Amino acid sequence: xxxxxxxxxxxxxxxxxxxxxxxxxxxxxxxxxxxxxxxxxxxxxxxxxxxxxxxxxxxxxxxxxxxxxxxxxxxxxxxxxxxxxxxxxxxxxxxxxxxxxxxxxxxxxxxxxxxxxxxxxxxxxxxxxxxxxxxxxxxxxxxxxxxxxxxxxxxxxxxxxxxxxxxxxxxxxxxxxxxxxxxxxxxxxxxxxxxxxxxxxxxxxxxxxxxxxxxxxxxxxxxxxxxxxxxxxxxxxxxxxxxxxxxxxxxxxxxxxxxxxxxxxxxxxxxxxxxxxxxxxxxxxxxxxxxxxxxxxxxxxxxxxxxxxxxxxxxxxxxxxxxxxxxxxxxxxxxxxxxxxxxxxxxxxxxxxxxxxxxxxxxxxxxxxxxxxxxxxxxxxxxxxxxxxxxxxxxxxxxxxxxxxxxxxxxxxxxxxxxxxxxxxxxxxxxxxxxxxxxxxxxxxxxxxxxxxxxxxxxxxxxxxxxxxxxxxxxxxxxxxxxxxxxxxxxxxxxxxxxx
Numbered sequence: 001x002x003x004x005x006x007x008x009x010x011x012x013x014x015x016x017x018x019x020x021x022x023x024x025x026x027x028x029x030x031x032x033x034x035x036x037x038x039x040x041x042x043x044x045x046x047x048x049x050x051x052x053x054x055x056x057x058x059x060x061x062x063x064x065x066x067x068x069x070x071x072x073x074x075x076x077x078x079x080x081x082x083x084x085x086x087x088x089x090x091x092x093x094x095x096x097x098x099x100x101x102x103x104x105x106x107x108x109x110x111x112x113x114x115x116x117x118x119x120x121x122x123x124x125x126x127x128x129x130x131x132x133x134x135x136x137x138x139x140x141x142x143x144x145x146x147x148x149x150x151x152x153x154x155x156x157x158x159x160x161x162x163x164x165x166x167x168x169x170x171x172x173x174x175x176x177x178x179x180x181x182x183x184x185x186x187x188x189x190x191x192x193x194x195x196x197x198x199x200x201x202x203x204x205x206x207x208x209x210x211x212x213x214x215x216x217x218x219x220x221x222x223x224x225x226x227x228x229x230x231x232x233x234x235x236x237x238x239x240x241x242x243x244x245x246x247x248x249x250x251x252x253x254x255x256x257x258x259x260x261x262x263x264x265x266x267x268x269x270x271x272x273x274x275x276x277x278x279x280x281x282x283x284x285x286x287x288x289x290x291x292x293x294x295x296x297x298x299x300x301x302x303x304x305x306x307x308x309x310x311x312x313x314x315x316x317x318x319x320x321x322x323x324x325x326x327x328x329x330x331x332x333x334x335x336x337x338x339x340x341x342x343x344x345x346x347x348x349x350x351x352x353x354x355x356x357x358x359x360x361x362x363x364x365x366x367x368x369x370x371x372x373x374x375x376x377x378x379x380x381x382x383x384x385x386x387x388x389x390x391x392x393x394x395x396x397x398x399x400x401x402x403x404x405x406x407x408x409x410x411x412x413x414x415x416x417x418x419x420x421x422x423x424x425x426x427x428x429x430x431x432x433x434x435x436x437x438x439x440x441x442x443x444x445x446x447x448x449x450x451x452x453x454x455x456x457x458x459x460x461x462x463x464x465x466x467x468x469x470x471x472x473x474x475x476x477x478x479x480x481x482x483x484x485x486x487x488x489x490x491x492x493x494x495x496x497x498x499x500x
Contacts (some may be wrong), residue, residue: 015053024126031119043122090485170244181227188220214276228261247354291318296425331407338400369443396471
């Protein structure tokens, strides 16, 4: 049953999922605030060791092969034909190393900031990392659902325990929104199991379904994934969660967690319900354009830096969903490129805000001004990432947005024009924030006393800056891995599944 010729020993995907979870459990088991130094070292070792099995995925990935690679299968619950099935293709490949990489960044970012309950903080992130990689690798419907829902628990703890003053409200709102959305997905998964007799997602891709069935299943999946992305109008949980979450929580939430929804569309909605996807595509495109334009305008008026970047994340993810539902090569690839790039850029933006917050303990834009005078190194990074956030050419932010706009013009000129306005809005809110926070004369005494980046912070932001520039200047390695999988997906979606 192996679809690719690559041997799956060692089982890289299982290692990528379970190593961070085991390390997370170990950190929770041995970690106390008395030995916080040891906890930090153990967490860092765990995060680096967890990154190692994801590297062969990139080096050994066959760009020309169709179907799943690094396939693993073991019986799990025989009675219901549920298997522990893992595999990655071009659509999911890059999210696995991205998740493991961001986890290292998050552990390093919390090195000095988190002083209490260090083990709980680090352990939650390590476990969350494993669960999110599980979502990207699962090829069994129930296994996917298990990982998809399980990611809520560590995130709930991270926001609810380590967050700001309003954290309990934000954590509950995050949990309830995302949980309610996912319940319908479970119904759809059980329905598909009854119709096909298996939980294998690849079998579901081939299952003939009537138009009515497709529309209902599409809507059920849409509920879960739209909340997760988040699409307008179910986005309101995200700004609250971001504002209250600690810096590391915001980084993971923006860089990886929002991608789970976008990935769900590509793995479930489009291939399982192709006719319904095409029928309802105009609705998704309109919602995406509202997200891109309206939320861009909402971002412009924010007073809180975190809220501004949170709204900018919703606008950028609008690009992703817009790209997916235009059903052309450029759009889908652009959407995926945008999702990967957004992982680096939004993560870096939140880290920059975290650096300022750790020093001044305010996220209000009005509390800053003239930061460049006291923190020149930091200012250079902050301006670079804001430019990438606005989609400046030569940064990773440009590639995805450019491809999506090209795809949109190919699809419909007016859609292309509407999506193009987003670049102007992106530049407007990103530069507006930079102007008020970074440049100008020193506005108050807090800013006059600021100290520039220390070695650790400099190293973290340097790595992310290199990633952002490397992907912007040379996107080919990523684009080539996507090509075959995207073409296969579009060919699959183009064929009707309605029984004749």
